[in-house]
Amino acid sequence: MQNSLFGNNDNLLPYKGEAFLYPHFFTKEECSAYFKELKTGIEWKQESIKIFGKEVMQPRLTAWYGNSDKPYTYSGLTMQPTPWTSALMAIKRKIEAVAKVEFTSALLNLYRDGMDSMGWHRDNEKELGINPVIGSVSFGATRVFKFRLYENRSISKSIELGDGSFLLMCGETQHYWEHQVAKTGKPTSPRINITFRIIK
Numbered sequence: 236m237q238n239s240l241f242g243n244n245d246n247l248l249p250y251k252g253e254a255f256l257y258p259h260f261f262t263k264e265e266c267s268a269y270f271k272e273l274k275t276g277i278e279w280k281q282e283s284i285k286i287f288g289k290e291v292m293q294p295r296l297t298a299w300y301g302n303s304d305k306p307y308t309y310s311g312l313t314m315q316p317t318p319w320t321s322a323l324m325a326i327k328r329k330i331e332a333v334a335k336v337e338f339t340s341a342l343l344n345l346y347r348d349g350m351d352s353m354g355w356h357r358d359n360e361k362e363l364g365i366n367p368v369i370g371s372v373s374f375g376a377t378r379v380f381k382f383r384l385y386e387n388r389s390i391s392k393s394i395e396l397g398d399g400s401f402l403l404m405c406g407e408t409q410h411y412w413e414h415q416v417a418k419t420g421k422p423t424s425p426r427i428n429i430t431f432r433i434i435k
């Protein structure tokens with residue numbers, strides 16, 4: 236895929252996948268308005284997940300928004316997403332113009348401080364189809380986002396996702412690369428990330 240908007244058309248990944256970063260996709264004004272609106276206007280929850288049969292609280296707050304005809308399955312439960320807010324819809328429209336797809340759903344993550352994180356994973360749920368297109372938007376504090384080769388961890392690549400950045404992942408990325416946002420000991424203010432997805 237070619238992406239020449241905003242002067243950045245380089246694929247971040249050396250092979251087997253495509254990821255494009257637009258560091259300043261949103262204006263300063265949009266960033267502060269969206270950050271405030273999402274922080275207070277979203278139904279944030281701290282969910283638990285099962286790890287080796289044990290219930291553990293996720294180290295961040297989350298929320299699911301999306302089209303009502305696209306329910307999602309989580310820990311064996313089918314859940315209805317919350318309908319899009321006008322801010323989420325405006326953000327979605329802006330990235331869709333570049334991604335050239337229509338997103339149906341979004342997972343929102345609120346990292347309250349540097350101790351909040353997301354472990355290594357791939358966004359490869361069956362509902363996302365063969366080559367998922369993931370549009371990831373960040374507001375607030377800059378955090379390090381790391382890719383590593385899933386098969387043998389032999390290659391890794393770190394990028395910074397700052398305020399107003401847009402990361403587009405597509406092609407075979409979710410087959411061959413996993414990603415994470417690690418904890419950091421540095422004093423870190425809150426960050427909101429939205430990963431837009433297409434549930435088939």
Ligand SMILES: O=C(O)CCC(=O)C(=O)O
Nearest residue numbers: 342344358380416428430
């Ligand atoms: O916070 C981020 O940048 C990553 C979020 C993520 O990987 C996800 O929601 O699947």
Ligand SMILES: [Mn+2]
Nearest residue numbers: 356357358414
């Ligand atoms: Mn992910």
